[in-house]
Amino acid sequence: MPALDICFSPELLPLYELPGKVAVVVDILRATSSIVTALAAGVTHVVPFSELEECRAMAAKGYLTAAERDGQQAEGFDLGNSPFGYLDGGLPVLGRAVAITTTNGTRALHLSLAADAVVIGAFLNLEAVADFVRQQGKDVVIVCAGWKGRFNLEDTIFGGALAERLQADFDTTGSDATLAASQLWQQAKPDLAAYLLQSAHVRRLNGLEAHQDMAFCVQLDTYDLLPIWRDGRLVAN
Amino acid sequence: MPALDICFSPELLPLYELPGKVAVVVDILRATSSIVTALAAGVTHVVPFSELEECRAMAAKGYLTAAERDGQQAEGFDLGNSPFGYLDGGLPVLGRAVAITTTNGTRALHLSLAADAVVIGAFLNLEAVADFVRQQGKDVVIVCAGWKGRFNLEDTIFGGALAERLQADFDTTGSDATLAASQLWQQAKPDLAAYLLQSAHVRRLNGLEAHQDMAFCVQLDTYDLLPIWRDGRLVAN
Numbered sequence: 001m002p003a004l005d006i007c008f009s010p011e012l013l014p015l016y017e018l019p020g021k022v023a024v025v026v027d028i029l030r031a032t033s034s035i036v037t038a039l040a041a042g043v044t045h046v047v048p049f050s051e052l053e054e055c056r057a058m059a060a061k062g063y064l065t066a067a068e069r070d071g072q073q074a075e076g077f078d079l080g081n082s083p084f085g086y087l088d089g090g091l092p093v094l095g096r097a098v099a100i101t102t103t104n105g106t107r108a109l110h111l112s113l114a115a116d117a118v119v120i121g122a123f124l125n126l127e128a129v130a131d132f133v134r135q136q137g138k139d140v141v142i143v144c145a146g147w148k149g150r151f152n153l154e155d156t157i158f159g160g161a162l163a164e165r166l167q168a169d170f171d172t173t174g175s176d177a178t179l180a181a182s183q184l185w186q187q188a189k190p191d192l193a194a195y196l197l198q199s200a201h202v203r204r205l206n207g208l209e210a211h212q213d214m215a216f217c218v219q220l221d222t223y224d225l226l227p228i229w230r231d232g233r234l235v236a237n
Numbered sequence: 238m239p240a241l242d243i244c245f246s247p248e249l250l251p252l253y254e255l256p257g258k259v260a261v262v263v264d265i266l267r268a269t270s271s272i273v274t275a276l277a278a279g280v281t282h283v284v285p286f287s288e289l290e291e292c293r294a295m296a297a298k299g300y301l302t303a304a305e306r307d308g309q310q311a312e313g314f315d316l317g318n319s320p321f322g323y324l325d326g327g328l329p330v331l332g333r334a335v336a337i338t339t340t341n342g343t344r345a346l347h348l349s350l351a352a353d354a355v356v357i358g359a360f361l362n363l364e365a366v367a368d369f370v371r372q373q374g375k376d377v378v379i380v381c382a383g384w385k386g387r388f389n390l391e392d393t394i395f396g397g398a399l400a401e402r403l404q405a406d407f408d409t410t411g412s413d414a415t416l417a418a419s420q421l422w423q424q425a426k427p428d429l430a431a432y433l434l435q436s437a438h439v440r441r442l443n444g445l446e447a448h449q450d451m452a453f454c455v456q457l458d459t460y461d462l463l464p465i466w467r468d469g470r471l472v473a474n
Binding site: 009011012156177201 | 246385386387411412435
């Protein structure tokens with residue numbers, strides 16, 4: 001039976017052997033939730049960048065550009081890191097490509113590329129992730145983006161939620177990280193939004209917009225869509 | 238109000254600013270539990286080493302030597318990593334000095350030395366740690382030794398237990414790591430030994446001796462004794 005493990009921070013990723021495994025990159029608030037939403041809204045593909053300047057330069061190639069630093073939209077970009085940027089009422093995004101850079105999510109993705117397959121996870125596409133992972137039948141590592149390298153609750157409980165969906169087919173009790181994430185998920189599950197209101201990151205993302213984003217990002221299975229890394233870009237699988 | 242934070246792995250310690258703070262190093266199974274027990278049994282001081290050879294060489298200076306690698310006593314040493322090595326029936330330890338090297342605990346300790354004060358925490362001396370930290374009134378970082386750099390449950394729930402003891406005087410909700418540890422502690426608290434039987438590390442430490450050690454190490458407040466780092470050695474405060 002293949003095993004599911006959870007890496008709580010990109011800084012710990014060197015301790016995990018990724019070749020031969022599937023990596024599920026998660027940054028619930030808000031990078032991976034936004035990427036799922038973008039592709040669901042008809043964006044053709046998403047290219048992640050580490051640096052603001054490289055990302056901004058993609059505008060000249062016809063890309064929409066999206067950037068977040070410390071929770072805020074960076075100056076000179078079309079979009080920030082809110083999933084609502086891709087929904088009705090914002091910029092037209094259908095058929096466009098998007099270049100993004102975010103504080104934590106991009107880093108987690110780039111560090112995960114040694115895996116056999118790299119996919120993007122969020123509560124919004126939880127079952128699509130579970131389906132793909134079941135089909136692959138390989139060991140899976142959930143790579144939590146965290147907050148500037150530190151543990152965070154929202155990515156951790158996503159790990160617990162995915163472990164629950166996969167428990168019939170995967171060993172989801174082989175590491176203490178998985179056990180802890182599963183227990184925390186059980187506490188969070190009855191009311192995800194209320195649970196996450198206590199988290200340090202959510203308190204940091206103050207204000208109405210942030211709370212609207214959070215309420216959106218904790219919805220389960222809104223999109224049957226799996227972003228996958230292919231030829232240097234994220235596309236719908 | 239000073240803050241309490243928890244670092245789940247020595248690999249994440251570079252993200253924590255230790256100067257000006259108190260570091261509480263914890264490796265429940267079993268390094269810090271054994272160090273507390275050793276000093277309580279009349280050992281004069283404990284010197285930790287990273288390498289087996291340096292540690293073994295201390296025998297020539299009259300030290301008892303203690304070494305563990307991958308959960309087993311290393312060959313050619315007086316003691317392993319069991320707290321029972323310092324209790325009645327083992328070697329006479331009263332008035333002796335001990336040189337130790339362990340897989341995870343020694344590393345966590347050495348990486349913590351930038352803190353204003355470095356103390357050793359275990360369930361066995363939980364209230365002694367809480368007392369010291371309250372008296373200092375500085376920010377505190379609990380440094381979990383983990384397992385080869387990874388998150389583990391036993392050190393994490395110690396963090397939650399200490400947070401509970403300090404919640405009247407410290408901000409114990411400022412980081413997601415502290416929130417998670419506190420929630421896991423609440424689940425573990427009714428029966429610590431039963432809770433830890435599920436952990437990956439405890440399952441790894443198979444056999445009767447390991448379970449006796451575990452049952453010993455989860456006792457609360459057995460010793461009113463605080464090992465503190467002073468002049469290159471751990472002594473009773």
